[in-house]
Amino acid sequence: MNKKPLICITTGEPAGIGPEICLDLINSPYVDSHNLLLIGDVHLLNKRAKSLGKDVDFIIISNPDDFPVLKYGQLAVLHVDCPDHNCIGRPLAINASYVLNTLDIAIDLCKKGASKVIVTAPVNKDVLNQGAIDFIGHTEYFAEKFGVKKVVMMLANNLLRVALLTTHIPLAKVPSQITPENLDSAIQIIHDSFTSNFNQPQPRIAVCGLNPHAGENGYLGMEEINIINPVIEKWQQVGYLVSGSYPADTIFNRASEFDVILAMYHDQGLPVLKYSGFETGVNITLGLPIIRTSVDHGTALDLAGKGLASSVSLHSAIEIAIQLSFTSG
Ligand SMILES: N[C@H](C(=O)O)[C@H](O)COP(=O)(O)O
Numbered sequence: 001m002n003k004k005p006l007i008c009i010t011t012g013e014p015a016g017i018g019p020e021i022c023l024d025l026i027n028s029p030y031v032d033s034h035n036l037l038l039i040g041d042v043h044l045l046n047k048r049a050k051s052l053g054k055d056v057d058f059i060i061i062s063n064p065d066d067f068p069v070l071k072y073g074q075l076a077v078l079h080v081d082c083p084d085h086n087c088i089g090r091p092l093a094i095n096a097s098y099v100l101n102t103l104d105i106a107i108d109l110c111k112k113g114a115s116k117v118i119v120t121a122p123v124n125k126d127v128l129n130q131g132a133i134d135f136i137g138h139t140e141y142f143a144e145k146f147g148v149k150k151v152v153m154m155l156a157n158n159l160l161r162v163a164l165l166t167t168h169i170p171l172a173k174v175p176s177q178i179t180p181e182n183l184d185s186a187i188q189i190i191h192d193s194f195t196s197n198f199n200q201p202q203p204r205i206a207v208c209g210l211n212p213h214a215g216e217n218g219y220l221g222m223e224e225i226n227i228i229n230p231v232i233e234k235w236q237q238v239g240y241l242v243s244g245s246y247p248a249d250t251i252f253n254r255a256s257e258f259d260v261i262l263a264m265y266h267d268q269g270l271p272v273l274k275y276s277g278f279e280t281g282v283n284i285t286l287g288l289p290i291i292r293t294s295v296d297h298g299t300a301l302d303l304a305g306k307g308l309a310s311s312v313s314l315h316s317a318i319e320i321a322i323q324l325s326f327t328s329g
Pocket residue numbers: 136137138139140270283294295296297
């Protein structure tokens with residue numbers, strides 16, 4: 001038994017690469033300083049390890065208060081039953097509740113105070129919707145479960161930090177969500193998170209326009225003039241280092257001048273980030289009462305079970321989560 005901080009790691013969609021990238025955590029530099037707890041099916045993890053020739057000794061944990069000191073090669077698992085293990089590369093609706101259970105267990109551990117950090121492996125949103133509930137994304141799921149009205153998805157790699165005003169919605173619905181209230185709270189959440197978790201008391205936030213050329217003075221769209229610029233000016237008067245709105249096609253070239261660039265929608269910001277450094281990218285949910293990070297990639301069904309998947313993003317997600325948990329106290 002030991003009192004190291006508990007890091008909950010959900011192992012993700014069993015058909016994808018989530019379980020196998022988790023096996024690489026035997027080599028995590030944080031195994032000695034933290035209790036890394038995989039939440040998933042131990043038999044599935046064991047089979048995946050054996051089929052990939054990885055020597056992992058799984059220690060089942062039923063109560064995280066009784067977390068033992070692990071030796072090299074051991075990984076701690078809180079076992080959750082997965083109904084059908086015969087699923088590599090083929091997500092099954094029958095396993096959807098299992099995937100959600102792993103998230104709910106991590107959430108419960110945080111709500112009980114046993115942990116304040118959740119790191120997630122990728123899930124398959126389509127199959128979760130077929131088999132369980134309306135699932136838009138972890139970001140929205142955690143917001144709902146922790147009773148938070150608004151959170152901000154931010155992805156970061158070694159070069160860039162990109163936050164999103166809107167997340168998993170159809171492109172046609174984006175303009176209706178560019179509202180003063182939504183933008184106001186996104187800027188507030190980003191500012192507060194950088195102040196409290198990133199040790200950055202005056203974060204420099206660049207805000208993208210919605211339209212080409214940030215609307216070109218109204219000729220290419222009015223959202224900048226009517227909504228985005230007035231909100232930026234309001235926060236500037238408060239003393240925040242918020243600027244814009246900037247044309248999204250060029251502002252990323254100036255990333256080094258800012259701490260974070262706020263994009264208006266998913267595919268305005270994330271392609272730039274993922275192109276500039278996919279492997280080390282980490283997805284961070286700002287505005288939750290806990291630290292939540294994730295890999296920046298999906299389930300990669302075509303790679304699953306082949307031993308070809310990279311665990312670099314998972315290692316980065318754990319590293320950033322631990323850094324953030326230190327600074328948040
Ligand atoms: N939008 C994320 C990305 O492209 O990396 C991804 O879908 C994960 O989102 P959640 O963490 O909300 O599941």
